[in-house]
Amino acid sequence: xxxxxxxxxxxxxxxxxxxxxxxxxxxxxxxxxxxxxxxxxxxxxxxxxxxxxxxxxxxxxxxxxxxxxxxxxxxxxxxxxxxxxxxxxxxxxxxxxxxxxxxxxxxxxxxxxxxxxxxxxxxxxxxxxxxxxxxxxxxxxxxxxxxxxxxxxxxxxxxxxxxxxxxxxxxxxxxxxxxxxxxxx
Amino acid sequence: xxxxxxxxxxxxxxxxxxxxxxxxxxxxxxxxxxxxxxxxxxxxxxxxxxxxxxxxxxxxxxxxxxxxxxxxxxxxxxxxxxxxxxxxxxxxxxxxxxxxxxxxxxxxxxxxxxxxxxxxxxxxxxxxxxxxxxxxxxxxxxxxxxxxxxxxxxxxxxxxxxxxxxxxxxxxxxxxxxxxxxxxx
Numbered sequence: 001x002x003x004x005x006x007x008x009x010x011x012x013x014x015x016x017x018x019x020x021x022x023x024x025x026x027x028x029x030x031x032x033x034x035x036x037x038x039x040x041x042x043x044x045x046x047x048x049x050x051x052x053x054x055x056x057x058x059x060x061x062x063x064x065x066x067x068x069x070x071x072x073x074x075x076x077x078x079x080x081x082x083x084x085x086x087x088x089x090x091x092x093x094x095x096x097x098x099x100x101x102x103x104x105x106x107x108x109x110x111x112x113x114x115x116x117x118x119x120x121x122x123x124x125x126x127x128x129x130x131x132x133x134x135x136x137x138x139x140x141x142x143x144x145x146x147x148x149x150x151x152x153x154x155x156x157x158x159x160x161x162x163x164x165x166x167x168x169x170x171x172x173x174x175x176x177x178x179x180x181x182x183x184x185x
Numbered sequence: 186x187x188x189x190x191x192x193x194x195x196x197x198x199x200x201x202x203x204x205x206x207x208x209x210x211x212x213x214x215x216x217x218x219x220x221x222x223x224x225x226x227x228x229x230x231x232x233x234x235x236x237x238x239x240x241x242x243x244x245x246x247x248x249x250x251x252x253x254x255x256x257x258x259x260x261x262x263x264x265x266x267x268x269x270x271x272x273x274x275x276x277x278x279x280x281x282x283x284x285x286x287x288x289x290x291x292x293x294x295x296x297x298x299x300x301x302x303x304x305x306x307x308x309x310x311x312x313x314x315x316x317x318x319x320x321x322x323x324x325x326x327x328x329x330x331x332x333x334x335x336x337x338x339x340x341x342x343x344x345x346x347x348x349x350x351x352x353x354x355x356x357x358x359x360x361x362x363x364x365x366x367x368x369x370x
Contacts, residue, residue: 036267067217078369079369080369080370116305118303119304119305119308120301120305123304123308127346141341141344141345141362141365142365142369144337144340144341145337145341145362145365145366146337146369148333148335148337148340149334149366149369149370152329152330152334152337153330153335155329156326156330159326160326177326177330180326180327180330181240181330181334181370182370184264184265184327184330184331184334185265185334185366185367185370
């Protein structure tokens with residue numbers, strides 16, 4: 001990225017969300033995203049393999065965030081609380097981009113192939129969270145049960161954060177979902 | 186299905202699992218499955234849209250089983266216990282086909298696109314279970330939390346049932362997983 005393209009990645013992501021919202025995902029081309037962001041199509045494809053991947057940018061670094069938070073969590077936490085530390089860390093990554101998260105969720109909800117891609121991303125978070133717990137010595141089936149339960153809590157908490165009428169704290173939403181799940185069990 | 190083709194569907198499913206196990210999924214054609222099952226390729230395609238769908242035969246009727254068990258469960262059960270009734274009903278469908286379930290799981294584990302298809306099927310079970318709880322009047326977020334937690338329990342329970350050295354009861358495995366999850370929370 002040269003000095004004439006400050007935050008090209010961010011501009012492309014914002015342009016893509018705008019265009020997906022205005023025209024729909026199917027009707028938006030990579031060329032249109034590049035044009036709106038003020039970059040060449042070639043630049044676009046240096047950052048993203050296709051227009052769909054713009055919506056999943058940062059997935060891998062979020063996986064690293066979850067992994068590192070779990071592996072580095074305080075000793076003595078229960079497996080579920082340890083997994084929730086990872087979910088809160090993932091939530092904090094989203095925290096200052098609520099409007100983006102809302103518009104992104106709307107774009108994904110409107111398209112079956114994007115919904116599938118999002119479900120597979122969540123499945124990868126489950127597997128990654130399970131693996132991180134096992135790294136800490138959590139045995140099966142506790143690792144799988146705690147990791148999958150934590151991702152359930154994450155999904156419900158983030159959905160509440162996204163759809164709240166007033167801005168709320170994402171970590172609080174995750175904690176509330178965890179409390180509600182504990183009540184259910 | 187004519188009188189000369191008793192249980193053609195079952196024979197095609199068994200032939201497919203045999204061939205996927207012997208040669209691998211990628212290396213097996215619909216024509217080879219039809220030949221092994223003693224049916225024409227045209228018959229094969231009257232039952233299945235492609236070779237992959239042989240592994241997911243019965244998914245829709247299992248969704249109906251889960252839905253009907255939840256909607257018909259005893260009044261007064263908690264949302265999570267209601268969802269688990271649905272999971273046990275799904276488990277009972279598998280119960281008398283353990284060897285098939287084991288070989289099917291091995292075929293799926295060996296192929297990335299089949300793993301994705303299986304993850305999407307589980308996601309559909311989560312959604313279907315959530316919808317069935319809502320039909321019973323369970324509100325959000327309890328419906329989503331209970332449904333997703335029940336599917337987590339189902340996954341761990343069925344995996345234990347499949348991998349047990351001695352045949353065990355699938356309903357017991359699901360109940361054990363539920364007890365372990367309750368301990369974790």
